[in-house]
Amino acid sequence: MAEHVKVVHGDEVSQGWLSKVGLGRVRGFVTTTTTFIFFFFLVVIAALIWMDVVSPFRFTSPSSKIHREKIHHERIQFPLNCSCFVNYMTDFEPEESSAETCPDYFRWIHQDLKPWKASGITRDLVERGIPMADFRLVIVNGNVYVERYRPSFQTRDLFTLWGILQLLKLYPGKVPDLELLFYCGDNTVVMKRDYEGHRATSPPPVFHYCGEKAALDIIFPDWSFWGWAEVNIKPWEETLRAIKEGAERIKWENREPYAYWKGAPTSADRGDLLNCNVSDKHDWRVRVYKQDWGKEIGEGFKHSNLEDQCTHRYKIYAEGRTWSVSEKYIMACDSMTIMIQPEYYDFFSRSLMPMRHFWPIGRRNKCRHLKFAVEWGNNHTHQAQAIGKAGSKFMEEMLTMRNVYDYMFHLLNEYSKLLKFKPTIPPNAQRICSETTEQGLAKEFMLQSMVKSPSDKLPCTLPPPYESRAIQVSLNAKEKITKLVETWETE
Known part of the structure; x- marks a missing residue:
């Protein structure tokens, strides 16, 4: 699968110069030089010990085996092309x-x-x-x-x-x-x-x-945590950093007071979103944009940078064929996420709570639900902004690499x-x-x-499993909050 690069340890020293000088002079020179180097070496070691930066390789007694100690301020770097030799680092032991x-x-x-x-x-x-x-x-x-x-x-x-x-x-x-x-x-x-x-x-x-x-x-x-090359989405750490910088360009209160979504309509939910766009007859407070990936690829992804999509107060998460990797990018923007009731989950999303990390809406009557969520947020700006920041904080702090x-x-x-x-x-x-x-x-x-x-x-440290009752309590709480939001809209 890959080519291996041979790593040479130490320096190669030419010995051709010996033929050009007398052997006696060389011996005298070597003796004098060796003595000087020996005492110089002792002085350097003493200085290193005094400075407490001596090599992590030290001898222990009585076994006389080399023991590696961890130095906090010196990280051991992997050679770029020697990663197949994984086992050579198995003695690296961090502190318990x-x-x-x-x-x-x-x-x-x-x-x-x-x-x-x-x-x-x-x-x-x-x-x-x-x-x-x-x-x-x-x-x-x-x-x-x-x-x-x-x-x-x-x-x-x-x-x-x-x-x-x-x-x-x-x-x-x-x-x-x-x-x-x-x-x-x-x-x-x-x-x-x-x-x-x-x-x-x-x-x-x-x-x-x-x-x-x-x-x-x-x-x-x-896979997208390490990058999605086909759509030019960088690894998660780099993407998150860019989104945070993009979110800082426009303060929340100065962003467009609408709900934003951009993507490929690969599901019924996403197809329905297109019907919620502004028209001559309706303004559902939604701005939806269809993503043409073929065009984007041809134009070098000029209009699909995730860090440029933090311009609205509200962002919509809608599943694709199933769950979507877009969830983490949408929630990282500081905008309040309006989440269309998902059927699927990934490894972290089961701990997200409605009205704490996102605003929940049902799958039916999406346009009406979206309009109410936006109008509620524009009338309760502090609460809406807090929900957006909580979702973004979860992505930044709980979803580190x-x-x-x-x-x-x-x-x-x-x-x-x-x-x-x-x-x-x-x-x-x-x-x-x-x-x-x-x-x-x-x-x-x-x-x-x-x-x-x-x-x-x-x-x-891995926490213990949930008790069955705790899981049911959590599910009931999510359902209760979602119904409460629906009640606000009805009233």
Whole structure:
């Protein structure tokens, strides 16, 4: 998959000059020079010890083995083209005391893996999921292998695997051996109805980007956190930074007092939005723009920069075929997000609360609901602005790349505990590395999102699972708030 670059340690010194001088003079010179260097070396070491910046490699007794200690102010950098040698950093140990508690949405990891908690996961169970999967991922001794079954849409599989490789670089030697199946499409594939009833069997574990109430897909962070080359969306950290800068250009109160949406009408909900645009007969306080990606690609993405779309007080989130990666970009703008009731969720959105992080509206009568939300916001500017800022703060603070990697780490770690077989490398699998032969934006985004050194602290501490009652209480609360908003509109 990639070319390896040989790394040469140390300097090569030419010895040809010995033939041009007398051997005795050379010996005398070497003796004098060696003595000088020896005493100079002692002075330097003494100074380094006094300054407390001595090398992290020190000798310990009585074993006389080299022991590596972590130096907080010196991060060990990975060579750019040696990432396939993951195991050479497995002795890097951050301090135990550095771990923090993970955000609350990490609790859903336990819930997503609950179908296999009692029985465990056998090899036969994994094999039954192959017809649903795009590829099989195997991690053995810190090395990553992939067996592909069918092409995924665009470069979703490529960037998903890239993210997993970066996880192994961030926490070298910490990700356990495992074997899993992954699906990169839109629709959920493991449906509950197929594994219920008197002839029910255990469902196959298949990883995917989104879930729904009727499905059992295991939710994993989507590819766009490392970039979406086909539509010129940079890796999440870079995109978030740009959106925050874009949001600061226009103060909330000076933005257009309308609800904004721009995208491809790939679903009924999005198609309905086009009917809510301003016309000679109606002004639903909505400004909707249809995205022509073919035109954008041809013109170099001049009119699709996400950081230029923070110009309205309100932004609309509408699902595409299923869930949409646009959710995090929309909510990062500081504008109040008006969310059309979603059917699907990703790994973090289950912890978003209506009227705290977004304004909820129903799927029917969208135009009327949108108009009421905008008019309410324009009459309650402080409350509307607070909702927008809370949603943006969640994206900025709870959805850091550190948390994305920690979610991946804990999900894979908890999943591996359920395996009742030893992961092995399939005959048709290929080993993949962080060196990339991609070109253009794909290569650029990979370099931008590359983990350049191991973590200086442990992953956050995984919180315990939700109790069943707590989940139901949360769902009831969301439903109650949504109905309350509908009551305001009716009254």
